[in-house]
Amino acid sequence: xxxxxxxxxxxxxxxxxxxxxxxxxxxxxxxxxxxxxxxxxxxxxxxxxxxxxxxxxxxxxxxxxxxxxxxxxxxxxxxxxxxxxxxxxxxxxxxxxxxxxxxxxxxxxxxxxxxxxxxxxxxxxxxxxxxxxxxxxxxxxxxxxxxxxxxxxxxxxxxxxxxxxxxxxxxxxxxxxxxxxxxxxxxxxxxxxxxxxxxxxxxxxxxxxxxxxxxxxxxxxxxxxxxxxxxxxxxxxxxxxxxxxxxxxxxxxxxxxxxxxxxxxxxxxxxxxxxxxxxxxxxxxxxxxxxxxxxxxxxxxxxxx
Amino acid sequence: xxxxxxxxxxxxxxxxxxxxxxxxxxxxxxxxxxxxxxxxxxxxxxxxxxxxxxxxxxxxxxxxxxxxxxxxxxxxxxxxxxxxxxxxxxxxxxxxxxxxxxxxxxxxxxxxxxxxxxxxxxxxxxxxxxxxxxxxxxxxxxxxxxxxxxxxxxxxxxxxxxxxxxxxxxxxxxxxxxxxxxxxxxxxxxxxxxxxxxxxxxxxxxxxxxxxxxxxxxxxxxxxxxxxxxxxxxxxxxxxxxxxxxxxxxxxxxxxxxxxxxxxxxxxxxxxxxxxxxxxxxxxxxxxxxxxxxxxxxxxxxxxx
Amino acid sequence: xxxxxxxxxxxxxxxxxxxxxxxxxxxxxxxxxxxxxxxxxxxxxxxxxxxxxxxxxxxxxxxxxxxxxxxxxxxxxxxxxxxxxxxxxxxxxxxxxxxxxxxxxxxxxxxxxxxxxxxxxxxxxxxxxxxxxxxxxxxxxxxxxxxxxxxxxxxxxxxxxxxxxxxxxxxxxxxxxxxxxxxxxxxxxxxxxxxxxxxxxxxxxxxxxxxxxxxxxxxxxxxxxxxxxxxxxxxxxxxxxxxxxxxxxxxxxxxxxxxxxxxxxxxxxxxxxxxxxxxxxxxxxxxxxxxxxxxxxxxxxxxxx
Numbered sequence: 001x002x003x004x005x006x007x008x009x010x011x012x013x014x015x016x017x018x019x020x021x022x023x024x025x026x027x028x029x030x031x032x033x034x035x036x037x038x039x040x041x042x043x044x045x046x047x048x049x050x051x052x053x054x055x056x057x058x059x060x061x062x063x064x065x066x067x068x069x070x071x072x073x074x075x076x077x078x079x080x081x082x083x084x085x086x087x088x089x090x091x092x093x094x095x096x097x098x099x100x101x102x103x104x105x106x107x108x109x110x111x112x113x114x115x116x117x118x119x120x121x122x123x124x125x126x127x128x129x130x131x132x133x134x135x136x137x138x139x140x141x142x143x144x145x146x147x148x149x150x151x152x153x154x155x156x157x158x159x160x161x162x163x164x165x166x167x168x169x170x171x172x173x174x175x176x177x178x179x180x181x182x183x184x185x186x187x188x189x190x191x192x193x194x195x196x197x198x199x200x201x202x203x204x205x206x207x208x209x210x211x212x213x214x215x216x217x218x219x220x221x222x223x224x225x226x227x228x229x230x231x232x233x234x235x236x237x238x239x240x241x242x243x244x245x246x247x248x249x250x251x252x253x254x255x256x257x258x259x260x261x262x263x264x265x266x267x268x269x270x271x272x273x274x275x276x277x278x279x280x281x282x283x284x285x286x287x288x289x290x291x292x293x294x295x296x297x298x299x300x301x302x303x304x305x
Numbered sequence: 306x307x308x309x310x311x312x313x314x315x316x317x318x319x320x321x322x323x324x325x326x327x328x329x330x331x332x333x334x335x336x337x338x339x340x341x342x343x344x345x346x347x348x349x350x351x352x353x354x355x356x357x358x359x360x361x362x363x364x365x366x367x368x369x370x371x372x373x374x375x376x377x378x379x380x381x382x383x384x385x386x387x388x389x390x391x392x393x394x395x396x397x398x399x400x401x402x403x404x405x406x407x408x409x410x411x412x413x414x415x416x417x418x419x420x421x422x423x424x425x426x427x428x429x430x431x432x433x434x435x436x437x438x439x440x441x442x443x444x445x446x447x448x449x450x451x452x453x454x455x456x457x458x459x460x461x462x463x464x465x466x467x468x469x470x471x472x473x474x475x476x477x478x479x480x481x482x483x484x485x486x487x488x489x490x491x492x493x494x495x496x497x498x499x500x501x502x503x504x505x506x507x508x509x510x511x512x513x514x515x516x517x518x519x520x521x522x523x524x525x526x527x528x529x530x531x532x533x534x535x536x537x538x539x540x541x542x543x544x545x546x547x548x549x550x551x552x553x554x555x556x557x558x559x560x561x562x563x564x565x566x567x568x569x570x571x572x573x574x575x576x577x578x579x580x581x582x583x584x585x586x587x588x589x590x591x592x593x594x595x596x597x598x599x600x601x602x603x604x605x606x607x608x609x610x
Numbered sequence: 611x612x613x614x615x616x617x618x619x620x621x622x623x624x625x626x627x628x629x630x631x632x633x634x635x636x637x638x639x640x641x642x643x644x645x646x647x648x649x650x651x652x653x654x655x656x657x658x659x660x661x662x663x664x665x666x667x668x669x670x671x672x673x674x675x676x677x678x679x680x681x682x683x684x685x686x687x688x689x690x691x692x693x694x695x696x697x698x699x700x701x702x703x704x705x706x707x708x709x710x711x712x713x714x715x716x717x718x719x720x721x722x723x724x725x726x727x728x729x730x731x732x733x734x735x736x737x738x739x740x741x742x743x744x745x746x747x748x749x750x751x752x753x754x755x756x757x758x759x760x761x762x763x764x765x766x767x768x769x770x771x772x773x774x775x776x777x778x779x780x781x782x783x784x785x786x787x788x789x790x791x792x793x794x795x796x797x798x799x800x801x802x803x804x805x806x807x808x809x810x811x812x813x814x815x816x817x818x819x820x821x822x823x824x825x826x827x828x829x830x831x832x833x834x835x836x837x838x839x840x841x842x843x844x845x846x847x848x849x850x851x852x853x854x855x856x857x858x859x860x861x862x863x864x865x866x867x868x869x870x871x872x873x874x875x876x877x878x879x880x881x882x883x884x885x886x887x888x889x890x891x892x893x894x895x896x897x898x899x900x901x902x903x904x905x906x907x908x909x910x911x912x913x914x915x
Contacts, residue, residue, distance in 0.1 A: 032666065060666065262380035
């Protein structure tokens with residue numbers, strides 16, 4: 001997340017403007033310009049929302065996924081990038097299992113590369129749409145974004161923080177706007193020291209205690225295989241870290257519940273909570289398209305990434 | 306197939322109008338509106354014709370298939386639906402291996418869901434395009450569609466009726482327009498009683514006898530594996546149920562031959578028949594796009610499904 | 611490659627004109643016409659550039675790949691073609707592992723079929739974009755294309771010539787314009803006699819000797835598995851046939867280096883050469899879209915293929 005606070009404000013303001021704009025007019029903004037989506041990992045919401053965002057602006061898109069491309073033939077990221085550039089792509093949206101891949105691709109091509117998730121490192125567009133969601137929930141306008149706009153706000157991120165690029169991108173962004181971030185989960189799924197994640201971050205092993213301090217909660221997907229690998233008992237995990245109706249009613253009865261998805265119902269979150277009145281999950285997804293319209297429009301304007 | 310006869314007439318009339326319309330004008334009807342295609346099973350003709358239909362009306366489409374999406378990560382149908390809705394999809398076109406899935410998805414999202422085939426249950430858009438084909442072959446206009454427009458017409462459906470959603474949807478629709486439907490095939494591939502399928506339906510084990518009564522014939526794909534599983538001999542099947550030149554010339558020399566595809570040449574139908582003058586197979590496919598344009602346009606007008 | 615020299619000139623002139631044209635105007639040329647891409651093999655650059663070319667002209671495209679279609683259910687090429695035609699496709703772009711498949715598909719459908727690579731036979735659009743690249747490098751205009759426009763030009767094609775449809779298409783086209791083509795590589799990867807490939811072609815086993823005579827060099831991808839299967843030693847291959855900085859500086863210090871991609875860095879070509887000043891690889895890819903715009907536009911005008 002290399003954006004300055006001022007850039008974050010600009011992006012969220014642009015998202016507001018693009019969302020309001022007449023669809024036919026909006027489709028003239030990037031009419032017939034070319035955007036390539038390069039996805040080395042499966043994805044529904046990120047891929048689809050970037051694709052719909054680019055199309056909404058009138059761009060022609062092309063999708064290259066690892067399932068049906070020269071990627072299979074062992075072509076390197078660099079060469080695929082050079083190929084897409086030579087084909088006239090003016091921007092590449094990249095999801096990769098390797099941390100740092102977007103940087104390498106931008107280096108290799110000189111093109112704007114939008115990071116749609118790179119390994120366990122970052123997922124910046126997700127953090128931006130999460131921020132938009134949080135601001136909406138708190139009634140803060142994009143124009144008010146500043147180093148202190150989230151002062152006094154505590155947010156808990158609970159689950160497999162260690163392996164989550166969403167957690168990392170949020171933990172990097174929100175404290176810079178004044179928020180306090182609590183990381184919560186079993187020892188093996190948290191960074192050793194909170195300081196490693198950056199300033200404004202604390203660790204709290206007790207989920208109930210974390211919830212009681214939080215104005216907003218973000219749950220993360222937990223993969224059963226990963227817990228098993230760490231010899232964490234599933235039932236124990238659910239008992240201690242699941243967002244269920246009883247716990248939420250007792251410890252955070254008003255806090256909106258976020259989740260970047262895909263959710264695993266009955267695992268880290270119950271259906272009652274995911275579908276309940278505090279859930280902001282669909283709102284997060286809905287914020288994906290405007291944020292990504294802003295990012296794509298910005299990339300094709302040749303602005304700094 | 307929940308459509309009333311009046312709705313069927315409206316859809317086929319709309320298909321006529323959309324088919325005749327100037328392509329550039331037609332592309333303004335749903336300009337920049339969003340249609341999601343959610344395909345949990347492989348498909349060429351249904352997926353492609355829905356996709357081309359939506360694009361012909363000017364909509365932006367996005368395809369989510371089980372091969373490259375969060376479906377792989379175990380996301381539930383409900384959550385994928387909520388995601389697509391939050392992404393701004395105004396209509397979801399669903400193919401699923403599970404009967405009833407379109408209903409569940411519509412419940413979960415409140416969006417119009419177009420059933421592109423659900424398990425062994427239904428394939429309504431196929432039945433509508435088959436109906437359009439049949440009416441064209443009989444010289445009946447869409448405006449004449451009524452409870453008795455097919456009175457006196459007998460149609461045989463031959464093959465694996467039991468597992469065919471196409472057979473089911475046709476057997477539900479055609480008798481409501483006055484047609485008589487004969488189901489034909491080996492005992493193990495037919496429903497136990499014709500009444501189970503609905504009124505106006507009879508069972509006839511002897512294909513030649515069925516053909517002699519029929520004005521129209523619809524063959525179904527037969528999978529060799531399925532026959533083997535039922536210990537039906539392949540050669541015996543072909544001898545008794547294959548649509549080949551000799552049998553057709555003898556028993557139904559004028560009847561158009563339909564097949565929803567994909568056909569297996571030399572199995573349920575010979576190339577001579579599939580490519581011969583009585584074959585209406587390509588015409589069926591050609592009716593797919595106008596019917597699906599009508600369905601998509603209808604769904605996005607907010608009409609009742 | 612059935613194009614006459616006059617047709618080749620027309621296509622390259624059309625590519626020039628389409629490339630220069632205003633994108634919004636260009637998008638009206640084939641507005642809302644339908645182009646189907648039928649890919650039975652993985653492909654990035656060919657598929658993507660055909661797709662972007664068709665979209666740039668305003669056509670609606672639909673992609674059918676072997677991964678998610680009735681192809682899986684064993685549907686024949688012929689039936690898939692008839693289906694695409696019935697769906698309103700006015701042109702099919704086909705990649706197939708079988709030599710001659712485009713011809714069969716055109717026969718079956720009566721549609722223009724653009725060959726995007728068929729087995730080990732041909733890859734005509736690649737040869738055309740290679741020709742455009744070569745002419746640009748030599749400063750020859752498309753209007754000057756004739757039976758002798760490449761007179762005095764020698765080009766070496768080095769690598770697995772025997773299995774390469776790119777090599778074949780180039781070896782068929784370039785001599786017809788007056789060029790001399792040298793085929794180079796281990797005995798097992800070359801045709802038995804140069805005459806088998808056509809006139810104007812010679813075989814030279816010594817890469818250095820070939821390079822010294824060449825104004826232009828085209829490297830081909832080498833698959834390690836294939837070499838192993840032929841009991842060719844990898845190190846020996848690299849020593850004798852790799853395009854590396856030392857060899858190129860010594861034997862062909864000014865020759866542009868082409869490669870149809872995907873390249874395998876460190877195998878048939880080093881990164882130093884692939885990314886160096888003599889490399890024309892990205893330029894080849896860039897010529898893909900204009901050439902394919904010209905081919906698609908031509909096919910939809912009903913011109914002869």
